[in-house]
Amino acid sequence: MSLDGTMILQDTPENLKKELDQRFPTANAALYRSRCIHKELLPYQAVALYGLAQRFNVAGAEILEIGTLAGYSASIMAQAAPKAHIVTLNIRHWEVEEAKVALMGYKSIDVKEAVSWEYLAAYKGPELDFIFVDGNHNRVAKDVGWFNWLKPGGLMVFHDYSPLTSSIVYDTINLMIAKLGRQLDIMVIDTNKIGMAGIMRRGGEKCPL
Secondary structure (H helix, E strand, C coil): CCCCCCEEEEECHHHHHHHHHHHCCCHHHHHHHCCCCCCCCCHHHHHHHHHHHHCCCCCCCEEEEECCCCCHHHHHHHHHCCCCEEEEEECCHHHHHHHHHHCCCCCCEEEEECCHHHHHHHCCCCCEEEEEECCCHHHHHHCHHHHHHEEEEEEEEEECCECCCEHHHHHHHHHHHHHHCCCCCEEEEECCCCEEEEEECCCCCCCCC
């Protein structure tokens, strides 16, 4: 990442992996440790997530994940930011139970069976440092309200930012940044037009959707 917290990369998946490996040299140890957990992140995306979460490896940091699946991405973030506390949400009971088993070795992670926007409606804090969104893509517009719980300087990152495979995510995030009147802070996109995008909250900003 640059000094201002931005990371804009576009290349082949292979070249992205090489570039990100150079930026975050400890990430591959985390990928190896988590190799047996079912995943939907591509290798370069896992390294990018590691590097983004690593910024928040400070005592008292709070990370939220929307969409646990089997726990792979939560395990990557927990290794990148072992000082942070992570809450990961999922709506499917059997996936929650599977993730709890896979993540037993990570005491910093709380796996919760919850719908993101219902959990948001009752949420009382604390403020969040980092949010990773990889839940129900068709309902992503109901997840973006979590942006208001980010601390200034906090980061909200969306998986599957793609006009081809996840047009709802792609269009929602593009509308969000257009209404904020600025550009993405994070964009890691491969030549297949698949990737991740992120928005850093600036002081006084509110979710515009």
